Amino acid sequence: MQSNYPVNYPLTRFPDSQIPARLAASGLSEISEKLQAGERLVLEDGVRLFDAPDLLMVGWLANRERERRHGARTYYNYNIRLEATNVCVASCLFCSFARLKPGDPGAYTMSLEEAWDKLRKRSDQPLTEVHVVNGLHPDLPFTYYTDLLEGFKRIRPGIHLKCFTAVEIAFFADLYGMTDEQVLRKLMASGLDSLPGGGAEIFAERVRRKIANDKCGTERYLDIHRTAHRLGMRSNVTMLYGHIETSEERVDHMLRARALQDETGGFQAFIPLAFHPDNNQMRKLPAPTASDTLRVHAVARLMLDNIAHVKAFWIATGVEVAQTALWFGADDLDGTVQEEKIYHMAGSRTPEAMTPRQIERLITAAGREPLERDTLYNVISHASV
Numbered sequence: 001m002q003s004n005y006p007v008n009y010p011l012t013r014f015p016d017s018q019i020p021a022r023l024a025a026s027g028l029s030e031i032s033e034k035l036q037a038g039e040r041l042v043l044e045d046g047v048r049l050f051d052a053p054d055l056l057m058v059g060w061l062a063n064r065e066r067e068r069r070h071g072a073r074t075y076y077n078y079n080i081r082l083e084a085t086n087v088c089v090a091s092c093l094f095c096s097f098a099r100l101k102p103g104d105p106g107a108y109t110m111s112l113e114e115a116w117d118k119l120r121k122r123s124d125q126p127l128t129e130v131h132v133v134n135g136l137h138p139d140l141p142f143t144y145y146t147d148l149l150e151g152f153k154r155i156r157p158g159i160h161l162k163c164f165t166a167v168e169i170a171f172f173a174d175l176y177g178m179t180d181e182q183v184l185r186k187l188m189a190s191g192l193d194s195l196p197g198g199g200a201e202i203f204a205e206r207v208r209r210k211i212a213n214d215k216c217g218t219e220r221y222l223d224i225h226r227t228a229h230r231l232g233m234r235s236n237v238t239m240l241y242g243h244i245e246t247s248e249e250r251v252d253h254m255l256r257a258r259a260l261q262d263e264t265g266g267f268q269a270f271i272p273l274a275f276h277p278d279n280n281q282m283r284k285l286p287a288p289t290a291s292d293t294l295r296v297h298a299v300a301r302l303m304l305d306n307i308a309h310v311k312a313f314w315i316a317t318g319v320e321v322a323q324t325a326l327w328f329g330a331d332d333l334d335g336t337v338q339e340e341k342i343y344h345m346a347g348s349r350t351p352e353a354m355t356p357r358q359i360e361r362l363i364t365a366a367g368r369e370p371l372e373r374d375t376l377y378n379v380i381s382h383a384s385v
């Protein structure tokens with residue numbers, strides 16, 4: 001990849017002499033001192049970080065925390081993403097991906113062979129992860145999902161299967177007459193290794209009722225992750241931002257994730273997901289700005305003192321903003337992805353795939369050190385670009 005990405009980094013390093021006055025002018029001195037003392041930030045601190053006029057100082061604070069944990073290290077993985085069906089009985093207002101019924105224009109459901117082929121045809125790629133999320137299809141048998149997992153493991157026994165959001169797990173339980181735990185146990189027996197973080201949206205009732213009324217609620221989402229962690233799986237947690245939520249609701253969302261993490265320690269990464277307004281029922285709203293995206297990543301890094309990684313999902317943020325977020329608290333860029341429908345149907349203009357070499361180059365161009373990881377953050381190789 002030619003480096004047409006900006007290279008004027010580091011963005012959030014300033015001469016030491018400037019820092020105290022800039023922090024004070026933004027009302028952030030007290031937060032900075034709390035962080036230095038290892039004190040937890042509270043809801044009001046998070047709201048203040050969202051309101052602070054000096055975005056670069058918020059970024060400076062987040063970068064200090066990021067570098068304490070990870071130095072310049074920036075993770076990515078070699079994965080494929082697959083959405084086996086977009087047929088979905090729910091109607092989340094922000095969703096451009098779902099189709100109500102099989103046969104509706106644009107509706108699709110892959111046969112198992114089609115899904116397995118996505119992995120088979122990449123036998124030359126040293127992939128470490130298959131990431132699967134789907135619509136909530138009312139007519140597929142449960143064996144579709146267990147066979148899907150078992151087939152992937154037959155094709156590549158060592159591959160990590162990060163599949164099915166908590167929303168899907170809840171749907172399976174209700175549709176097939178099982179408890180959430182029974183669903184998780186059966187899927188694990190078929191090869192499920194971890195859960196992705198999708199479906200969290202915004203935990204606050206006011207927002208969830210409006211934008212995602214007919215899928216599993218906040219308590220159940222969190223409880224499914226709690227159960228998954230108890231059963232020995234790791235997972236991620238997301239936040240869909242940039243639509244109708246307030247700053248306070250964003251911070252509340254982070255605090256609920258933090259509270260569960262205190263209990264279980266099972267979340268690996270927090271992933272802010274930018275709302276995209278094309279082709280969905282919220283298309284009158286503007287997409288979040290780059291500065292809002294940077295701030296969300298920074299505040300997440302500062303509030304979530306017990307979650308190791310903050311991921312800038314480049315498909316959602318755009319490549320350049322993801323790259324910049326590496327100076328605003330993010331230490332992970334997700335992966336090669338390769339095929340992506342959910343964001344591209346909502347108007348994302350990012351590429352659908354990057355090679356490891358392309359990801360490494362954009363991390364290096366941002367003045368950071370690329371490291372390939374597996375799903376569980378074991379480092380696979382030191383990248384050299």
Ligand code: SF4
Nearest residue numbers: 088090092095098135
């Ligand atoms: S976000 Fe998920 S659950 Fe909601 S409509 Fe889209 S596919 Fe269905």
